[in-house]
Amino acid sequence: MQRRTLATAFSALALLGLTSVPASAEDKPTVIRISFPGAGTGGRPLSGGSFPSNAHLFKEIDDEFKADGIRIEWKFFPGAGPALNESYANGLTDVAFGHGDLPLIVGRATGLKHRIVLSSSRFGSSYFVVPAGSTAKSIADLKGKRLATFKGTAGQLTLYRWLDKYGFSDKDFRVISLDNDSTKAALATNDIDGTNITPFDLQARGIARSILEIRDDPKITRPGTVWVGEEFEAKYPQIVQRIVTRLVKVAYWSTQEANREKELQAWATSGSQAYVDYKKDWESVSDLRTRINPLLDDYYVASLKNSIEETKKYKLIRKDVSIDGWIEPKYLNQALKELKLEDYWPQYDAEGKLKVDGRKLAARN
Amino acid sequence: MHGFKTTALAGAVLLALSSTAANAQSATQLKKELDALRRQVELLAEQARLAAPAADARELAELRQQVKELKEQQAKAQPAAPAPAPTVAADADQATRDAATVATKADIQGVRADFENYKYENARQLERKVPSVTRNTSIGGTIQVRGTWQNPAQNAGVDNGATGGNTSFQATPRHTSFDVPSVTLSFAGTLFRDYTEGKNLTYTLGLASGSNFAGSPQSTSSAGRTLGVSSPTGSQLSITNANLAYSFFPTNGGQEDAKGTLTAGQQLVPFGLEAQANEEIRPVINSAQFTSALSGINTRQIGLIYRGDSFVNVDYTNNYRSALVEYAFGVVNGSGPNKSDNNGKKDWLGRLAFTLPADYTSWLRELKLGVSYYKGYNNLANSTSNAVVQIANSTRAGLDINYTHLPFSVAYEFVQGKDDTLATASATATASSPTFVKKSRGQYLNLGYTWGEQFLASEKSLAKYDDYWPKSYQAFVRFDSFDADTLNNAAARAGSVGDKTFITTVGLNAFFAETTKLQVNYLLARNDAPSSGIYTSDRPQKSQGLQVQFQYGF
Numbered sequence: 070m071q072r073r074t075l076a077t078a079f080s081a082l083a084l085l086g087l088t089s090v091p092a093s094a095e096d097k098p099t100v101i102r103i104s105f106p107g108a109g110t111g112g113r114p115l116s117g118g119s120f121p122s123n124a125h126l127f128k129e130i131d132d133e134f135k136a137d138g139i140r141i142e143w144k145f146f147p148g149a150g151p152a153l154n155e156s157y158a159n160g161l162t163d164v165a166f167g168h169g170d171l172p173l174i175v176g177r178a179t180g181l182k183h184r185i186v187l188s189s190s191r192f193g194s195s196y197f198v199v200p201a202g203s204t205a206k207s208i209a210d211l212k213g214k215r216l217a218t219f220k221g222t223a224g225q226l227t228l229y230r231w232l233d234k235y236g237f238s239d240k241d242f243r244v245i246s247l248d249n250d251s252t253k254a255a256l257a258t259n260d261i262d263g264t265n266i267t268p269f270d271l272q273a274r275g276i277a278r279s280i281l282e283i284r285d286d287p288k289i290t291r292p293g294t295v296w297v298g299e300e301f302e303a304k305y306p307q308i309v310q311r312i313v314t315r316l317v318k319v320a321y322w323s324t325q326e327a328n329r330e331k332e333l334q335a336w337a338t339s340g341s342q343a344y345v346d347y348k349k350d351w352e353s354v355s356d357l358r359t360r361i362n363p364l365l366d367d368y369y370v371a372s373l374k375n376s377i378e379e380t381k382k383y384k385l386i387r388k389d390v391s392i393d394g395w396i397e398p399k400y401l402n403q404a405l406k407e408l409k410l411e412d413y414w415p416q417y418d419a420e421g422k423l424k425v426d427g428r429k430l431a432a433r434n
Numbered sequence: 435m436h437g438f439k440t441t442a443l444a445g446a447v448l449l450a451l452s453s454t455a456a457n458a459q460s461a462t463q464l465k466k467e468l469d470a471l472r473r474q475v476e477l478l479a480e481q482a483r484l485a486a487p488a489a490d491a492r493e494l495a496e497l498r499q500q501v502k503e504l505k506e507q508q509a510k511a512q513p514a515a516p517a518p519a520p521t522v523a524a525d526a527d528q529a530t531r532d533a534a535t536v537a538t539k540a541d542i543q544g545v546r547a548d549f550e551n552y553k554y555e556n557a558r559q560l561e562r563k564v565p566s567v568t569r570n571t572s573i574g575g576t577i578q579v580r581g582t583w584q585n586p587a588q589n590a591g592v593d594n595g596a597t598g599g600n601t602s603f604q605a606t607p608r609h610t611s612f613d614v615p616s617v618t619l620s621f622a623g624t625l626f627r628d629y630t631e632g633k634n635l636t637y638t639l640g641l642a643s644g645s646n647f648a649g650s651p652q653s654t655s656s657a658g659r660t661l662g663v664s665s666p667t668g669s670q671l672s673i674t675n676a677n678l679a680y681s682f683f684p685t686n687g688g689q690e691d692a693k694g695t696l697t698a699g700q701q702l703v704p705f706g707l708e709a710q711a712n713e714e715i716r717p718v719i720n721s722a723q724f725t726s727a728l729s730g731i732n733t734r735q736i737g738l739i740y741r742g743d744s745f746v747n748v749d750y751t752n753n754y755r756s757a758l759v760e761y762a763f764g765v766v767n768g769s770g771p772n773k774s775d776n777n778g779k780k781d782w783l784g785r786l787a788f789t790l791p792a793d794y795t796s797w798l799r800e801l802k803l804g805v806s807y808y809k810g811y812n813n814l815a816n817s818t819s820n821a822v823v824q825i826a827n828s829t830r831a832g833l834d835i836n837y838t839h840l841p842f843s844v845a846y847e848f849v850q851g852k853d854d855t856l857a858t859a860s861a862t863a864t865a866s867s868p869t870f871v872k873k874s875r876g877q878y879l880n881l882g883y884t885w886g887e888q889f890l891a892s893e894k895s896l897a898k899y900d901d902y903w904p905k906s907y908q909a910f911v912r913f914d915s916f917d918a919d920t921l922n923n924a925a926a927r928a929g930s931v932g933d934k935t936f937i938t939t940v941g942l943n944a945f946f947a948e949t950t951k952l953q954v955n956y957l958l959a960r961n962d963a964p965s966s967g968i969y970t971s972d973r974p975q976k977s978q979g980l981q982v983q984f985q986y987g988f
Contacts (some may be wrong), residue, residue, distance in 0.1 A: 081689040108897030115897075145897035148753070152892035155752035158795050159840065159890055179793040215630070220688050221750045246688040260629045306789075333531035385750050 091239075098305055100140045101312070103130065104162040106153045106169060106222070108145035110250055110340030116145060117336025118347070118362050119190045120323040121166035121295060124316055126335045133315045139308075147248065151221040157181055163301040164312060167293040169223025170376035171385065177395065178386040182299040184397040185364045185373075186313050189293035192421075194350055195227060197281040198268045200259045206280055208235045211242065214262035217255060220246035223291065226379055228265050231281075232288050239383070249341055267350055270343035284353060285360075287421025291372045302397070313400035317363055317408055324357040324414075358427050362414050365398045371419035459904070472501060558983040571623035576949075576987040580613045580719070584979040586971070592595065615983075617643040618674065625678065632686030638701075640675030673772055674734055676700040683742070689755040696743035700771055704741060704762035704785045706832040706847050708878070717882060717908060718939055719955045719981050723916035724876025728851045730768060730781060730810040731830050737766030739783070747791040752803040754794035760787040760804075768810045777825050781810035787834075799839055812853060817860040824865055826854030840889055843910075845881040850875050857874040873921070878914040888945040906945040913938055924965035932964030932973070949987030956980050 105125070109115035116122040119415045124130050131141050146152035150172025156162045158181060167189035168176075176183075199205045208231070218228040232238055247255055247264075255261040263280075271277035282288050295316065297309050323332055333351065337344035354360055363401065370392070377390045405411045415427035474497075522534045560566075585606035619641040626635040677699030682889025684691050702710045708722045709731045726732050743757030761784075767774065768781030787804035808830040813822040832849040853870040854865050888892030895906045914937045921930035941955040957979045959967070969975045 112895075114899065135528045146892055147895055147897055148892050151750065151753040152895070155754075155794070155890060155892040158752065159887070161887065161890075161893060171603045171750065178793040179749060181751065221753045243687065245686050258629075327526065327530065328525075329530075330533040331527050334532070363815075410876045 092107050100142050102142045102163045102167050104144040106150040108147045114145045115339035117339040120320040121189050123323050124319045129319050141290050149222045162295045168335050170291040171223050171226050174293050174377055175386050178388045178390045183296040184302050185294050186400045187295035188369045189295050191292040191362050192285040193290050194284045195289050196268050198266050198277045198279050199263045201275055201278055201313050202255050204374050207221050211263045216242045216244050217247040217252045217264040219259040254332045268344040269345045269349045291376050292369050310400050314404040317404040320363045323361045358414050364414050366416040366419035367419045368421050510939030569623050575619040578616045580615055580983040580984045582611050582981050631684040633681050635680050637673045637678045641671045642674045643671050689748045692746055696737050696740045700734050700736045703731050703735055706834045717910050718912050719953050719983050722878040722914050724849045730808050734771040735766035750793045758787045758791055763932050779811040783808045802836045804834045816863045823863050828853045834975040841884045845880040848877040871890045872919050873922050874918050880912040882910040884908045903948040908943040911940050928965045934962040936960045951985050953983045
C-alpha cells in the first residue's frame with residue numbers, strides 16, 4: 070500500500086470530518102429537534118397521552134418560536150425510547166418530550182449527557198391483559214407462558230414490577246419483545262399469553278380481556294421525563310427556559326377539566342390508543358393534576374432512584390448511575406414563578422403519597 | 435252494581451300501578467290498556483248518570499284522574515323520542531359537546547355502511563388487483579444503470595473469447611459506454627412459522643442477470659481487462675440464491691438470544707466481508723479484485739452452511755446488539771452455482787468473527803475481527819482432450835477487520851489463495867504431471883465518511899406522512915490490490931510478473947430515497963510491468979475511469 074497515497078486519503082477524510090462540524094456561535098438555533106419516544110399507528114408522526122403531546126398537537130412550541138424564525142423539527146420514533154437514545158447519541162436530537170425510565174437510565178449509564186428539566190407524566194393505571202379466549206384468571210396461571218413487552222422501554226420495567234408484585238420474576242415466563250401494534254395483533258392471534266396494555270378497545274373488539282388492574286399505584290408506574298441535551302442547554306439556556314415555560318403553560322391548560330375532552334380526543338388521533346382507552350383510563354381521575362404534573366418533587370426523584378436500582382437488579386445496565394447533576398430544576402422553578410403556579414400542582418413524597426395539596430385555581434386561558 | 439264498580443276501580447288502580455314501569459312496557463301495550471280503562475270509565479259514567487249517587491261521582495272523579503295520569507305516562511313512553519342529551523355548559527368546547535352528544539341508530543348504521551363499503555372494496559381489490567402467493571413472501575430486487583468513461587480507450591479488435599449471448603466485439607476504440615450491469619430479483623418468506631419460539635423455516639429465491647459489460651480492470655485475463663468480462667449466462671436471468679433455512683435458536687425472544695441457522699441450498703459463501711456483501715450495502719461499484727479472481731469464494735455455492743453467534747451483548751440504550759463470537763461452517767460442492775458437484779470431493783469452509791463487547795456510545799463499538807478459511811478442490815484438465823487428469827488442492831485464507839462507527843468506517847481485508855497448478859503445458863497434462871502451488875494475494879483498505887442518517891435504524895424508521903428517507907452522502911477511498919502469482923520472479927516463472935493490479939477508487943454515494951443510491955466512482959488502475967518490460971495496449975501501465983451508477987431497488 071503506497072504510504073503517501075494513504076496519508077493523503079486520511080488527510081482528506083480528516084478534513085471532511087472537520088468541515089462537517091457545524092460552526093455556530095449564535096444565540097439561537099435555526100432549528101430545535103424535539104423527539105417523542107413513540108409514534109402513531111401506521112407510522113404517523115403523532116403522540117398522545119401527555120401534556121408534551123398537547124404541546125405538539127396544538128402547535129404550542131411552534132408558535133412559541135415562530136416569530137424568531139426558529140423551526141421545530143418534530144421526531145417520532147416507532148422504536149420508542151431506545152431509538153430516541155440512538156438519535157441523541159448521534160447528535161440528532163436536542164430535546165426529548167417524555168422519555169421512559171428504562172431508556173433514560175440506560176442512556177445515562179452508557180454516557181449520554183442530558184439534563185432533566187421536567188416530569189412529563191406520572192401515575193396512571195396498569196392492566197394485565199390476556200387473549201379473549203384465554204382461561205387464565207391470574208398471573209400464576211400464565212407461568213411458563215409467553216408474555217410480551219417492548220424490551221428496552223419503560224414497559225419492560227413495568228412488567229417486571231407486576232411479576233415481582235405477584236411473587237414471580239421474568240425467568241418464570243418466556244418474555245418476548247413486541248411493540249405496541251404488534252402486541253395488539255399478537256393478542257388477536259393468540260401468539261402471546263399475556264401483556265400489559267390498556268384493554269378497553271381490545272375488549273370492545275372481543276380480542277382481549279383484562280384479568281388484573283392496578284390503578285394509579287406509584288410503585289408500579291414511574292414518571293416520564295422531559296430532558297434537554299447538555300450541549301444544547303449550555304449553548305441556548307434562554308431557549309430551554311422558553312421551552313420549559315411554554316410546556317408548563319401547556320401542562321396547566323391540560324389540567325383544566327374543561328379541556329379534558331379536547332385533549333382525550335386529540336390524543337386518540339395517534340391511534341396508539343383508542344379514544345375509549347383514554348376515556349376509561351382517565352375517568353377515575355377527578356383532578357387531572359394528579360397525572361398531569363410537571364414537578365420534580367420528592368416522588369419524581371425517589372422514583373428515578375428506584376428505577377435505577379431495578380435496572381441494575383435486572384442487569385439491564387452494567388455501570389452505576391448517579392443522579393448528581395442530572396436533574397436541573399431551575400427552568401421549571403422559573404416557569405412556575407413566572408406563571409404564578411408555584412403551588413398549583415400537588416406535591417408527593419417519596420412513597421407517592423400526597424405531601425402538599427395543590428392550590429385550586431379558576432380556569433383561565 | 436257496587437261490586438262491579440269496586441272491581442272496576444280496583445282494576446283501574448291496578449292498571450295505573452302496573453303502568454308505573456312505563457319504560458318496561460311498550461307503548462302499544464300501554465295504549466291497549468288505556469283504551470280498556472277508558473271503556474270502563476265510560477261504562478261507569480253511564481251508570482253514574484243513571485243512578486247518580488254522590489259516592490259514585492267521587493269514584494268517577496278519581497278514575498278520571500287516573501286516566502289522566504295514564505295518558506301522561508303514555509306520552510312519556512313514546513319510543514321515537516331520543517333520550518335527552520346530558521347538559522353541557524354554554525361555553526363548552528366542541529370536544530366536550532361531542533362527548534355529550536348521543537349517537538342515534540342512524541349514525542351507527544352510517545358507520546356500519548362505511549365499514550361494509552370498505553370491506554367490499556378491500557375484498558374486490560384483493561380479488562382483482564392484488565397478486566397472491568401460496569406462502570408468506572416478500573419480493574425485492576435491484577437494478578443498476580451505469581455510464582462509464584475510460585482512458586486510454588478500449589481497443590478494437592481484441593477477441594475476448596466470449597461465446598455467450600449479447601457479447602459485442604469492439605469495432606472501433608471507445609472511451610464511453612452505457613450499461614445495465616446487474617438486475618436482481620429476490621423472493622423470501624416463511625414456510626413454517628413457530629409461534630412459540632420463532633424457530634422458523636424460511637426460504638429464499640434470488641435471480642440475477644449476468645451482463646457483458648466492458649472493461650473490467652479486475653479481470654485476470656487481458657481480454658477481460660480490455661473488453662470486459664462476458665457473463666457465462668449472457669444477459670439471461672439465472673438463479674443466485676435458492677435455499678431454505680431453519681433456525682435452531684428462538685428468534686422471537688428478543689435481541690439477547692443467540693442465533694443459529696442451518697441453510698441448505700445455493701447461497702453466498704460466508705467468507706470475509708466483501709464476498710458476502712450484497713449490492714445494497716456495498717459502497718464501491720466494483721467489488722474488490724480478489725472476489726472475482728479467486729474461485730470458490732467468488733460465486734455462490736450449493737451445500738449446507740450453519741451460521742450462528744454466541745455471547746451476545748445487548749446495550750439497551752438503543753437495543754444495540756453485538757455478539758462476541760460469530761461463526762459459520764459448512765460443506766459445499768465447490769463447483770459454483772446451478773451445478774452439481776464436478777468431482778468426488780467436497781469443499782469445506784469456516785469463519786470466525788469477534789466483535790468487541792462495547793456499549794453503543796463507546797468508541798470501540800462495532801470493531802470486528804474475522805478470519806475465514808475455504809478448503810476446496812479444483813479439476814485440472816488436459817486442454818486437448820478436456821479430460822480431468824488431477825484433482826488439485828485449492829485453499830483460501832482470509833483476515834478482515836471492520837470498524838463502522840458512524841460517521842467513520844474502515845474495512846480492511848486480506849485474502850490469500852493457494853492453488854495447485856500444472857507446471858507443464860495443460861495440452862499435454864497427465865495424472866502424473868508435476869504441479870506447483872501458486873499463491874495469489876488480494877487485499878483492500880476502504881475508508882469511508884458518511885453524512886446523514888441512512889444507516890441509523892432510528893432515523894430511517896422515523897414516523898412521517900410522506901415518502902420520507904434520510905438523505906445521506908458517503909465519501910470513500912479504496913485501495914485494492916491483487917497479485918495473481920506472488921512469486922514475482924520472471925526467471926523462475928514468467929507468468930508471475932505482469933499479473934498485479936493496484937486500483938485506487940475515490941467515490942461518493944448519495945442515498946436520496948429508500949433503496950436508491952447514486953454512485954460516482956473515479957478509478958485509477960496501475961499494472962505492474964510484464965516480464966518483457968513492455969506494457970501493452972490492453973494492459974497499460976496506467977488507466978483511469980469514471981463510473982456513474984444509479985442503483986435502485988424495490
